[in-house]
Amino acid sequence: MSRFRVVVDPTSCAGRGLCAELFPERIRLDRWGYPIVDGESVPLSLLDHALRAESMCPHLAIHVVEQEQEVPRPVASPRRR
Numbered sequence: 001m002s003r004f005r006v007v008v009d010p011t012s013c014a015g016r017g018l019c020a021e022l023f024p025e026r027i028r029l030d031r032w033g034y035p036i037v038d039g040e041s042v043p044l045s046l047l048d049h050a051l052r053a054e055s056m057c058p059h060l061a062i063h064v065v066e067q068e069q070e071v072p073r074p075v076a077s078p079r080r081r
């Protein structure tokens with residue numbers, strides 16, 4: 001099992017749902033277009049998809065974090081390297 005999961009910063013998110021299009025395995029949208037993350041771990045086979053959603057979010061509101069972290073800290077993504 002992977003030690004990564006996806007979290008959303010609701011104060012930064014502007015809706016519209018690009019993240020759900022890029023990573024539908026863990027993110028769906030509510031009726032207003034804001035993301036709902038299922039909270040499950042991200043399998044290593046899907047980690048690239050999660051990191052792509054993180055890097056493509058126009059408001060930097062998606063974060064891929066390690067499960068043990070109490071305070072979300074972003075995992076390095078291509079956009080931040």
Ligand code: SF4
Nearest residue numbers: 013014015017019057
């Ligand atoms: S891509 Fe970013 S701004 Fe857009 S809905 Fe997802 S978290 Fe919010």
